[in-house]
Amino acid sequence: xxxxxxxxxxxxxxxxxxxxxxxxxxxxxxxxxxxxxxxxxxxxxxxxxxxxxxxxxxxxxxxxxxxxxxxxxxxxxxxxxxxxxxxxxxxxxxxxxxxxxxxxxxxxxxxxx
Amino acid sequence: xxxxxxxxxxxxxxxxxxxxxxxxxxxxxxxxxxxxxxxxxxxxxxxxxxxxxxxxxxxxxxxxxxxxxxxxxxxxxxxxxxxxxxxxxxxxxxxxxxxxxxxxxxxxxx
Numbered sequence: 001x002x003x004x005x006x007x008x009x010x011x012x013x014x015x016x017x018x019x020x021x022x023x024x025x026x027x028x029x030x031x032x033x034x035x036x037x038x039x040x041x042x043x044x045x046x047x048x049x050x051x052x053x054x055x056x057x058x059x060x061x062x063x064x065x066x067x068x069x070x071x072x073x074x075x076x077x078x079x080x081x082x083x084x085x086x087x088x089x090x091x092x093x094x095x096x097x098x099x100x101x102x103x104x105x106x107x108x109x110x111x112x113x
Numbered sequence: 114x115x116x117x118x119x120x121x122x123x124x125x126x127x128x129x130x131x132x133x134x135x136x137x138x139x140x141x142x143x144x145x146x147x148x149x150x151x152x153x154x155x156x157x158x159x160x161x162x163x164x165x166x167x168x169x170x171x172x173x174x175x176x177x178x179x180x181x182x183x184x185x186x187x188x189x190x191x192x193x194x195x196x197x198x199x200x201x202x203x204x205x206x207x208x209x210x211x212x213x214x215x216x217x218x219x220x221x222x223x
Contacts, residue, residue, distance in 0.1 A: 103159070104158070
């Protein structure tokens with residue numbers, strides 16, 4: 001089954017404790033992206049990757065890191081989480097080219113205390 | 114990226130047709146128009162996509178006028194399960210930055 005998976009789905013952590021949220025897709029997509037969603041603020045893009053070893057900032061990259069060492073994986077790293085990073089996070093992937101759409105993962109709900 | 118404007122919310126009743134319009138005055142030549150549906154705590158899901166004129170699939174229709182400065186998502190005979198947030202996204206898609214905008218919260222009442 002074609003899908004985007006994220007782990008963990010739920011995470012409670014404390015300020016300053018490094019964490020990684022994994023994202024994996026099995027559709028051989030070049031494009032991958034991370035979003036966060038907060039009440040009243042909609043979906044905001046954090047980082048995106050056009051292909052392996054190619055990443056770039058979205059609209060809200062502060063406090064986050066990403067890497068794209070393999071085509072299928074695009075982990076999101078919070079080196080020193082803070083309470084304002086409490087949010088619902090979505091990973092997405094898609095093929096490149098005109099008309100391609102994005103496929104979203106199930107989401108990771110993060111609470112930073 | 115073309116900025117999009119949608120109504121914040123809409124109400125409807127079961128069985129009615131719902132039309133949600135999105136304005137995108139700065140749409141570029143290579144931009145496609147894509148609509149996504151999102152239920153609470155789930156990732157957005159693709160509904161329909163078009164470039165110009167009209168596109169129809171099993172769940173919706175998309176109407177795009179000749180100037181492409183707006184588009185209308187049409188949901189025929191909505192049901193309670195169509196209650197969701199609908200996003201209009203304009204761009205070359207997966208060519209970099211992706212801005213979803215605020216979306217339209219559709220509430221379908223019995």
